[in-house]
Amino acid sequence: MPFSSVSFLYFFLPVTAALYFSASRKMKNLILLIASMFFYFYGEPVYSLLMAFSSLTGYLYGLWIQKAKSKKEARFALICSVVFSIGLLVFFKYSDFFIENINSLTGADIPLLYIPLPIGISFYTFQILSYTIDVYRGQVEAERNIIDFSAYVSLFPQLIAGPIVRYCDIRNDLRSRSHSVSGAASGAGRFVIGLTKKVLIANTLAELVSSLANAAESTVLLYWISAAAFSLQIYYDFSGYSDMAIGLGRIFGFHFPENFNYPFVSKSVTEFWRRWHISLGTWFRDYVYIPMGGSRIGKANRIRNILVVWFLTGFWHGAQWNFVIWGLYFAFLLITEKLFLKRVLDRLPRFFRHLYLILAVTISFVIFNSNGTAMMRTTLKGMFGALGLPFSGVETVYYLESYAVVLLIAAVGATPAAAIAAKRLKKSRPGEKAAVFLEPALYACMLLLATGYLVDGSFNPFLYFRF
Amino acid sequence: MNRKLKDKLILICFFGILIGFLLANILTRDAAYSASERRKLARFPKLSSERIFDGTVFEQFDKYALDQFVLRDGFRGIKALFAYNLFRQKDNNGLYFWGDHIVKMKYKMNEESVLNAAKKMNGIYEKYFIGMDAYFAIIPDKNDYSASVSGRLSTDIEKMAGLLRNNMPDIREIKLFDTLSLDDYYLTDIHWKQENLTGTVNRLLESMGNPVRISGNDFEKKELYPFFGVYYGQAALPAKPDTLSLLTADSLEKSLVFDYERNEQIHIYAPEKFGGTDPYDVFLSGAKLLLKITDTQSETDRELVLFRDSFGSSIAPLLLTGYKTIFLVDLRYMSSELLPEYIDFSVKRDVLFLYGADVLNNSHMLK
Numbered sequence: 030m031p032f033s034s035v036s037f038l039y040f041f042l043p044v045t046a047a048l049y050f051s052a053s054r055k056m057k058n059l060i061l062l063i064a065s066m067f068f069y070f071y072g073e074p075v076y077s078l079l080m081a082f083s084s085l086t087g088y089l090y091g092l093w094i095q096k097a098k099s100k101k102e103a104r105f106a107l108i109c110s111v112v113f114s115i116g117l118l119v120f121f122k123y124s125d126f127f128i129e130n131i132n133s134l135t136g137a138d139i140p141l142l143y144i145p146l147p148i149g150i151s152f153y154t155f156q157i158l159s160y161t162i163d164v165y166r167g168q169v170e171a172e173r174n175i176i177d178f179s180a181y182v183s184l185f186p187q188l189i190a191g192p193i194v195r196y197c198d199i200r201n202d203l204r205s206r207s208h209s210v211s212g213a214a215s216g217a218g219r220f221v222i223g224l225t226k227k228v229l230i231a232n233t234l235a236e237l238v239s240s241l242a243n244a245a246e247s248t249v250l251l252y253w254i255s256a257a258a259f260s261l262q263i264y265y266d267f268s269g270y271s272d273m274a275i276g277l278g279r280i281f282g283f284h285f286p287e288n289f290n291y292p293f294v295s296k297s298v299t300e301f302w303r304r305w306h307i308s309l310g311t312w313f314r315d316y317v318y319i320p321m322g323g324s325r326i327g328k329a330n331r332i333r334n335i336l337v338v339w340f341l342t343g344f345w346h347g348a349q350w351n352f353v354i355w356g357l358y359f360a361f362l363l364i365t366e367k368l369f370l371k372r373v374l375d376r377l378p379r380f381f382r383h384l385y386l387i388l389a390v391t392i393s394f395v396i397f398n399s400n401g402t403a404m405m406r407t408t409l410k411g412m413f414g415a416l417g418l419p420f421s422g423v424e425t426v427y428y429l430e431s432y433a434v435v436l437l438i439a440a441v442g443a444t445p446a447a448a449i450a451a452k453r454l455k456k457s458r459p460g461e462k463a464a465v466f467l468e469p470a471l472y473a474c475m476l477l478l479a480t481g482y483l484v485d486g487s488f489n490p491f492l493y494f495r496f
Numbered sequence: 497m498n499r500k501l502k503d504k505l506i507l508i509c510f511f512g513i514l515i516g517f518l519l520a521n522i523l524t525r526d527a528a529y530s531a532s533e534r535r536k537l538a539r540f541p542k543l544s545s546e547r548i549f550d551g552t553v554f555e556q557f558d559k560y561a562l563d564q565f566v567l568r569d570g571f572r573g574i575k576a577l578f579a580y581n582l583f584r585q586k587d588n589n590g591l592y593f594w595g596d597h598i599v600k601m602k603y604k605m606n607e608e609s610v611l612n613a614a615k616k617m618n619g620i621y622e623k624y625f626i627g628m629d630a631y632f633a634i635i636p637d638k639n640d641y642s643a644s645v646s647g648r649l650s651t652d653i654e655k656m657a658g659l660l661r662n663n664m665p666d667i668r669e670i671k672l673f674d675t676l677s678l679d680d681y682y683l684t685d686i687h688w689k690q691e692n693l694t695g696t697v698n699r700l701l702e703s704m705g706n707p708v709r710i711s712g713n714d715f716e717k718k719e720l721y722p723f724f725g726v727y728y729g730q731a732a733l734p735a736k737p738d739t740l741s742l743l744t745a746d747s748l749e750k751s752l753v754f755d756y757e758r759n760e761q762i763h764i765y766a767p768e769k770f771g772g773t774d775p776y777d778v779f780l781s782g783a784k785l786l787l788k789i790t791d792t793q794s795e796t797d798r799e800l801v802l803f804r805d806s807f808g809s810s811i812a813p814l815l816l817t818g819y820k821t822i823f824l825v826d827l828r829y830m831s832s833e834l835l836p837e838y839i840d841f842s843v844k845r846d847v848l849f850l851y852g853a854d855v856l857n858n859s860h861m862l863k
Binding site: 030034035036038039040042043044046071072073074075210211213214215218220221229233243245423424427430431432433434438461462464466468469470472473476477478480481482483485486 | 498499500501502503504505506507508509510511513514515517518521548549550551554557558561562565568571572573574575576578579582583584585586587589603604605647648649732
């Protein structure tokens with residue numbers, strides 16, 4: 030049940046909110062847990078048991094690690110926890126990938142398992158892992174209340190698409206959180222903004238990407254429009270979903286970490302990854318990169334660490350080679366920047382640094398969006414004129430004209446310009462007064478408009494569900 | 497103070513809309529059919545433990561929630577308005593407004609399907625009509641007339657015709673494009689207007705060596721109003737209705753129409769169907785797999801076998817002026833293998849394959 034669905038918006042959410050706010054303080058986490066389990070059951074009836082089982086084992090491992098009589102036992106418990114969590118993830122997400130590659134490398138004929146990917150498994154597995162590691166490190170106390178812990182793992186706002194919320198981030202909120210009109214209002218506003226980003230912009234761009242993929246003609250410009258549209262689509266899709274998650278969290282009294290910070294305004298790939306999918310980047314930094322020695326080791330080992338982290342980051346996104354290549358592509362850029370490119374970039378005018386970043390990221394999403402390496406090669410060749418295609422054609426021009434405004438709005442909206450303008454406006458006295466009525470009216474219009482889009486169309490995919 | 501008021505208003509708006517529509521959706525009665533979209537709407541899913549655990553109930557509930565959403569058509573209209581006017585998109589779900597016309601932008605040609613259609617038509621010709629005069633004509637889509645002037649994409653109808661020509665050497669082409677214009681189609685529907693088809697009918701008759709010609713004066717008009725076509729509901733925005741005119745004449749009124757499917761005589765027009773699901777069904781009662789129309793007052797013995805889609809229903813009465821008998825075969829509903837059971841192929845007849853680009857692009861539907 031995506032947030033951007035009529036079932037969620039007009040059935041699940043109002044009912045859950047009504048039950049939650051009418052419940053006593055003690056019962057609130059139980060209500061959230063039941064609602065979250067139903068939310069997951071709605072999309073994955075059978076795999077709900079898997080998620081419940083993962084929660085239970087995470088809870089028990091946490092207690093075991095904390096109660097271990099020696100560091101050795103605690104370490105053993107942690108290893109068991111990591112092997113179990115990663116094992117489940119590998120089995121459900123990567124089995125067929127490994128079988129396919131073993132078959133093609135050895136000529137074996139091991140049958141594929143065709144296991145459907147449980148929704149959100151990558152997200153909740155990483156949450157459980159971060160919890161058990163933090164307990165082992167002594168950074169948090171093991172949670173004794175199984176309802177609170179299960180609510181943490183299964184909390185519906187961030188269950189299926191993040192942000193990856195660490196236990197330490199919301200431990201206090203889980204135990205005692207305050208609910209305020211201003212908190213809920215800011216959450217509702219954030220949710221509506223995220224919904225609008227997802228439904229109006231991302232879905233419209235997805236239509237463009239789909240139309241271009243099925244176009245009768247191939248041109249250089251068409252490949253570029255498609256690449257740019259997909260880059261913006263995935264940003265609006267994922268950041269919109271994160272906005273909705275953070276907004277829902279605020280409504281229910283939680284403070285989730287930010288996941289995006291206008292990544293397209295970056296001037297280097299290093300900066301881009303500080304602004305894109307922040308919760309994943311910090312997770313790999315804290316639980317893989319730093320334990321391997323981070324940046325405080327020799328150059329060769331540092332490069333090795335970056336390669337490992339970005340191989341894993343790519344692989345986390347999906348069990349296909351293009352995701353691995355995507356991760357390693359970023360590793361290459363990050364290493365190059367660290368070795369010399371950053372120094373060169375710093376001397377260039379701002380415009381060229383942006384241009385470099387936009388080009389690098391656009392190419393990265395071509396790799397990301399490719400269904401196989403052959404498609405990736407063809408698209409990249411097409412973009413750079415290596416297929417001998419004409420520059421443009423009637424179909425290309427038609428789609429460019431038809432989606433020009435959406436592309437322009439999406440490009441401008443990916444910068445902080447609108448937020449800065451709104452902030453300035455609200456600071457002025459007349460602006461502040463007008464905002465009292467205009468802001469609620471604007472949110473109401475956006476919600477109704479998004480509803481119109483949802484009711485009208487069935488084209489409502491969410492890219493990060495597959496991770 | 498301002499901030500507190502604003503926060504309260506935000507929450508009132510947000511939860512007011514969510515809870516308001518939740519209650520409205522629960523309290524309003526479900527509709528079985530959408531007249532504007534011309535389709536059955538999803539109903540509340542049947543509950544069973546098996547269907548709950550395999551997820552079917554939830555998938556069907558999602559469809560149900562969308563289909564039965566209160567003010568569904570209004571919301572679709574809001575979306576269409578926004579897409580056209582704020583996003584300045586040139587089409588919304590493939591539809592666009594051009595003057596008072598609603599037009600669907602169709603521009604892709606499925607070459608494989610067109611070749612399959614050619615193979616099908618060739619097969620029928622070789623099986624039943626060897627030695628007879630056979631023709632094909634592509635019915636242009638209204639988009640083919642508005643696309644070039646409105647900056648939209650259109651089908652390369654000449655390329656499509658070329659594919660058919662090259663693969664059906666014994667079936668001659670009749671070009672219709674220059675006999676029609678955008679205004680010869682209904683404003684809100686895919687179909688052509690019967691009263692504007694005299695030029696097209698004369699082109700067909702002339703090309704098939706038939707000496708008869710028609711003019712608008714040969715017929716009386718019976719008008720039905722308002723006619724909202726298939727694109728009206730899909731567009732989700734207000735549009736002008738058409739007047740649907742039926743051309744009739746004494747000979748047409750007295751003609752005999754036999755419906756082989758129901759084994760009964762029907763009337764050439766069925767004005768009572770104007771208020772039904774598809775008002776275009778007034779012509780020859782809509783979709784029929786095999787009809788035989790006989791002009792009881794005809795001065796000629798010529799006969800025609802017309803392989804047709806829905807466009808054929810409105811042109812066949814006019815073509816009857818040049819024929820004593822017309823067999824109308826709709827291969828979308830009837831296998832060509834069954835034809836010998838109903839038609840005597842030893843009689844020499846003209847043969848016309850008259851199809852719109854939609855059918856040629858989806859020729860798998862031809863049986």
